[in-house]
Structure formats: C-alpha cells, structure tokens
Amino acid sequence: MKRSLYPALLLALVGLTSCTVIRQGEVGVKRTLGKIKPGTLPEGVQIFNPLLTRIIKLPTRTVNLEVRAPLPSKEGLTVQSDISILYRVEGSYAPRIVEQIGPSYADVLILPVFRSAVTDVSSRYFAKDMHTGQRAEIERSIRDVMTNQLKDRGFVIESVLLKSISLPAGLTKAIEDKLAAEQDAQRMQFVLDKERQEAQRRIIEAEGTRDAQKIISEGLTPMLIRFKTVEAFNRLSTSPNSKVIITNGDSPLMLNADRLD
Template sequence: MKTHGIILSVGLSLLVLSSCTVVRQGEVGVKRTLGKIKPAPLMEGAKGFNPLVTTIIKVPTRTMNIEVRQPLPSKEGLTVQSDVSILYRVDGQQAPKIIEQIGRSYEEVVILPVFRSAVADISSRYYAKDMHTGQRAEIEKAIRELMMTQLKGRGFEIESVLLKSIALPAGLSRAIEEKLNAEQDAQRMQFVLDKERQEAQRRVIEAEGIRDSQKIINEGLTPMLIKFKTIEAFNKLSTSPNSKIIVTSGDSPLMLSADKM
C-alpha cells in the first residue's frame, strides 16, 4: 500500500509540473486548446493548463537577429556577395494570429522570402560600387522600408537591415582601388599646385611692397631734403674725433681716412 501511495504521489507531482509553464520576459505565450488558438496572448508569469488538451507555445518578442549570406544583383548586372543581418521583433499582441496563420516557422515562411524579394528589388537599382561606399546606409534603409511595406499588418517589425562583409567582383575591386589611388594622387598634386600658387602670390605681393616702398622713398627725396641730409652728414663728420679728409662738391661728401693716406 505504501508503494502504491508513493507511485500515486509521484504521478500527481509529475502531472502538476507538466500542467504549469512559465512565460518569461521578452516572450508571450499562445494557448492552443484542442487545436484552436486563443486570441489573447499570455503575458509573462506562471501559467497553468491541462496538458491533455492544451499546449502553450512561447513566442519571443525581443529583438531577433537572422544572419543570411545573400548574393546581391547590381544595376550593371554584377553579383555582389554580402553577409546580411536582419533585426526584427514580433508584436506580442499579434503572436496568436501569427501562430494560427503562419505557424512557428515564420522566419522561413515569411521574413526570409520577403527579405530576398526586397533586397533583389532594391540592390538592382544601384551600381555594385555603391554598395561599398556611403550609399550602403541608403540601400539598407530602402530594403527595410520595402520589407515593412510588404509585412504591414502581419505582426512583424523590421528594425534594421545591415549589409556586412561586402565582397565585390575581383575586377571591380581593382578598378575601385585604382580609381581611389588616382584620386589621392590628384589631390596630392592639387595640394602641391595650390602651395606653389600661394608662394607665387606671396612673391608678387612682396615685390609690389618693395616697389611701392621705393616709389614712396623716391617721391620723398626732393632736392631740398637731399641738401638738408648732406648738411647733417657734414655736421656729424665735423664732430668726429677721427682724422679724415673730406672731398665734396657741396652736395655729397666723400670721406677718406687720414690713416690710409
């Protein structure tokens, strides 16, 4: 009798445990009873149910990441390989409808096919080189917006589409690299030319300054000023203690040292 009691207790305990589940944060529960989906989602917390007729399906509502390696067709007909991250989340209020209409494999059934259609449509509008430049953000935004349009009302929010590890065709990669090198060489040459041009302008300005200075001096040297400066020079020479001979015509002195005579 004791053995039967223990077995009964264990069986009841297992039944109780199997009839309870916990819905954690970042997910909702979808109750299916006798094959019918309940329209209201189960929020986080412990939930009891009859395991004989009911199943609780847990659907994550936090941000999910799908990694895809996708060939991208370009406008000129080339194929660019890229690793793509699709960040999306499920609207918890619409989780029962998603499970009812699509099932648990909604990534493979809906999100990935919509992504492949959108990325082929958008990438074919751009040249391959655009996917490797600053236009990548523009392409990502356009893919996301097109996906949101196609998934509107279905309970999915596409947060971001990120193009990573863009692999251009070998010939195009070399052409882009050569173009960048040529642009850098042109920029360096432009820098040298600008520097030489600035130096030439500096010399012109310097020459103009010297010319203007000489012009001002020449215009200021009147005969009276020259005679006045000559008289000043004579006065300074006359007060000098050194022996010297001054030869002059009265206009400008010529000084000879007496020691060298």
Template structure:
C-alpha cells in the same frame, strides 16, 4: 506504493505547467485550436493531455542572413545582412494561425530575399560599397514594411553588415580611390606652390618698393644732412680753404695752414 503515487502526482503537476519568460508571450492550443487569450511572463498552467503552450518572443530579434544579391550591371554580390524585427503582442495568435510557428522561415526571410533582390537590382555594385548603402537599406526596409506590417511584424532596421564585391571590381575601385587620392595630393602641392609664389612676389614687391623709397627720399635727405654738417665744420675751421659748391654739396680744392 505511496512514494510511487506521490512521484506520479508530482510529475503530473510539473508537466501541467510551464514558464513564460520575460520578452515572450504564451498562446494555448487545445485540440489544435488556438486560444485568443495571451499569457504574459510567469507560470502558466495547462492540461498536458489536451493543450500545448506555444511561446513566441515579442522582443527585438536579430536575424542574420547570408545571400547573393544581383546588381544593375548583372553582377552577383555576396552579402551578410541583419534584420531587426519584433512582433506585435496582440497579433501573436493571428500570426500563429495565419503562418504558423515557423513564421520567420516561411514569411520574414522570403519577404526579405525578394525585397533585397528587387532593390539591389536597381543599383550598381559599387553603390553597395559606398555612401548609398544606407539608402539601399532603407528601401529594403520600406519594401518589407509593405508586406509585413499589416500581418503583425515590425521591421526595425535592415543593416548591410558586409558586402563582398567581385575581385576585379574591387581592384578597380581601389585603383580609382588611389588615383583620386593622388590627384588630391597633387592639387594640394600645386596650391601650396601657388601660395608660395604669391608670397615671394609680394615679398619682392615690398623689397623693391622699400628700395625705391630709400633711393628717392631717404638717401637724398641723408646727403643733404651730411652737406649741412660739412658746411658747419668748414665754417668753424681756422684753416684757409677754396671750395666750389652748388649750395648743397661742398668740394674741397685747396687747404693750407695759416
């Protein structure tokens, strides 16, 4: 009998306390009325017959949503989007009283779907698959802030994780990207050929200029040097010679031994 009484008391004690974990707060609801006092992380005692402790996370929550988004040209875009948000600690009782425990489904997701549809309807489908994605994310975030900020919700980020375009549009974008890449490659080849032609032109002009300098200056000097050397050799030669010259280039007519 004592054992039964002891176990009953022990079970009653266990049912009259709960643990609020880190990243959570607890709010007591007694006879359907919420208490404005917030219980922080730790052991919280309560009367299980009259009171319930509602635990609400106040750390960042990642809610992933799959939905179809409209585009400006009337296409339907399959998407997967993450919403990062948290709840202001001091507004938890107000949120529970104003929206209820299902605040994510009742309020956050509905606000998000409306904001996302309004924003994406202003953009072409290809914009969601390009560098304008961050702009779309920020506009959805701003729309959600307008509706949720004053109610205790802080939307941190909206991330478009994946966008699936219609097959025909995807193929058209791929063809366009391929054509742009080919055009860039051709432009690179043409530019390379132009530079090579300029290099050859400069090289040819340099060669021609060198030949001109050699023909007009260097060759004449060499001939004059050879003429001087020839005169010198003739002057020192013991043989008899008949030479016709203009003073620069000797021309030997006759030569005989003494």
C-alpha cells in the same frame, strides 16, 4: 505498497506538465482544442491543462536573423553578402501570427520578404556602390521595403546590416585602382594649391618691396637731400679725426687723412 505510489507519481507528472514559465522578452499564446485564444499570456508561471491546451511562446525581444544572400547589381553582376536582419514581434499581434503564419514565421514570411526586397533594391545600384558609402543607403532602402510589407503583420524591422561584401575579383581590383588614382589626384591637387599659394605670397612680397621703394624715392626731394648733406657736414666738422673733404656743395666725399701719406 508500490502500486499505491503510481497514482501519486502520475499526479506529480501531470502537475509538472501542466505549468510553464514565460520569461522576459516573451509572450504566450494559448491554443485549446486547436483554437487560438485572442489574448496573450504575460511573463511568469502559467497553469494549463496539458491534455487540452498548448502554450506557444513567441519572443518579443530583438532577434538577429543571419542570412547569406546574393545581391544582383545594376550592371548584372552578383555580389555575395552576409546580412543581419534585426527584427522583433509586437506582442499584441502574437495570436494572429500563430494563427495565420505559425511559429516558423521567420522561414515562412520574413525571409521571402527579405529576398524580394534585397533583389529589388540592390538591382538599382552598381556593384561598386555596395562597397562604398552608399551601403548605408542600400541598407535603409531594404529595411523600408520590408517595413512596408510587414508592419501590418505584427513585425518591426529595426535594421538591415550588410556586414560583408564579396565583390568579383576583377571588380575589386578595378575599384582599388580607381581609389588609388583618386588619392594621387587629390595629392597632386594639394601640391598645386600649395605652389599657387607660395607664388601668391612671393607676388605680394615683391609688391610690398616695390611700394616701399616707391614711397622712399618719392620722399627724397632735393630739399631733403640738401638738408641731409648739411647734417653730414656738421657731423664731420665735429669729428676729432683728421679728414679731407671733397665736395661740390651738394654731397661730401670723405677721405681718411692718414691714408693720404
């Protein structure tokens, strides 16, 4: 009775090993008797003969390849950096990739191309440039070099990100000192600009006062002065207080009569 179960168990085992599931973000490549089939297998359950065929799965979603690499600089220094390579496989190239490169394409192709590109690009820049705003330019240049070498092989390089930069200790101190000096210079320039603006404001204010006084002095003609004198005499004559007025006819000098006692 037990022996009769062996064929059923064997058939069930074969059935379980003769199907596979290709998930989202993957394509399948079928290898039968050592030969790669030209097409790709889509998502879903795929049935195959495990004795003759093997299904190789390749991801078509974005893959993050983490690398720690030395970056040679233009002045001959070596800068350590943690780098992320974001890439993906074009599904239609999957059979060719498996046939010509193999499933270990990251180690066989992508990493060597990256190391060559990063050495070529970083050697054009000074070490301090990798720690400043030119980092984005370096990242784009590395990505462009890798794209030119890999686009015909079925790989899309989306981004190359320099996540951390470890500069030599002496260079780090020199960069910090330079940045501090630049900030001090900018602060001093701000103070000087403010003082210049204040000096300009005072000049304008003085010129305004001078022009106003000039206008007033030019408007004080002899006739106007005499008219103002007459007006003053008239107001004094109508005042109820007793006063002593001494005048030469041009301008009055008023004395309080109460204080003459």
